Amino acid sequence: MRIAVAGGTGWVGKLVVEQARGQGHEVVVMSRSGGVDLISGAGLDDALRGVDVVIDVANVTTLSRKTSVTFFETETRNLLAAEERAGVRHHVLLSIVGIDRVDSGYYIGKRRQEELALAGPIPVTLLRVTQFHEFAAQMLDKVPGPVKVAPMMLSRPIAASEVATELVRLAEGPAQGRVTELAGPEVLTMASMMRRLARGKLVLTVPAGKALAKGGVLPAGEFRRGKITFEQWAASR
Numbered sequence: 189m190r191i192a193v194a195g196g197t198g199w200v201g202k203l204v205v206e207q208a209r210g211q212g213h214e215v216v217v218m219s220r221s222g223g224v225d226l227i228s229g230a231g232l233d234d235a236l237r238g239v240d241v242v243i244d245v246a247n248v249t250t251l252s253r254k255t256s257v258t259f260f261e262t263e264t265r266n267l268l269a270a271e272e273r274a275g276v277r278h279h280v281l282l283s284i285v286g287i288d289r290v291d292s293g294y295y296i297g298k299r300r301q302e303e304l305a306l307a308g309p310i311p312v313t314l315l316r317v318t319q320f321h322e323f324a325a326q327m328l329d330k331v332p333g334p335v336k337v338a339p340m341m342l343s344r345p346i347a348a349s350e351v352a353t354e355l356v357r358l359a360e361g362p363a364q365g366r367v368t369e370l371a372g373p374e375v376l377t378m379a380s381m382m383r384r385l386a387r388g389k390l391v392l393t394v395p396a397g398k399a400l401a402k403g404g405v406l407p408a409g410e411f412r413r414g415k416i417t418f419e420q421w422a423a424s425r
Contacts, residue, residue: 203351257296290400321416338383344373
């Protein structure tokens with residue numbers, strides 16, 4: 189199978205590429221550095237020639253609603269249009285648990301991406317997952333200095349490697365629409381995860397809204413449970 193990975197040079201995308209190649213698939217890595225621009229559309233037609241399935245893990249780092257919506261609308265429209273021209277038969281999209289319950293700017297953009305993909309011309313499989321283990325490390329790195337700030341939130345952190353494996357498995361099958369959510373094996377606070385990684389730095393907890401504090405980004409119904417705990421991931425870093 190020929191699989192194209194949008195955002196294939198990002199830290200999640202690299203794992204998807206590795207997993208897909210490990211399963212014997214031919215992989216096209218779509219990235220700006222490789223001459224494919226999801227925003228302008230440059231290089232998309234060439235990259236998708238002969239592709240069976242696209243896995244979209246492209247991302248933008250922002251808290252701005254405008255930036256998030258613009259990015260995800262533009263890249264999704266461009267990608268789906270190019271897939272239709274190329275005869276791609278399956279679009280697999282990675283999304284986030286709880287984005288319809290938490291009104292952050294970034295999540296609003298992801299909601300718009302989901303809407304476009306589900307209403308688009310290509311049969312789609314949509315997988316929502318919880319925050320990655322790496323999210324706690326990213327939060328630590330956001331603020332320089334010895335004092336760090338953790339949002340008051342509950343999470344079921346999931347190993348990115350397990351998500352990559354699931355995305356490739358879904359790509360190998362038929363389009364299923366929105367599938368059962370994937371979450372980590374345990375509920376933890378963001379503060380506890382950050383303190384595990386902080387190496388002596390002070391971690392303070394600050395309010396981040398009722399939705400996050402009450403588990404707004406936890407699965408609300410049935411979900412599949414990952415196996416790798418946060419402690420196992422942290423110990424292996």
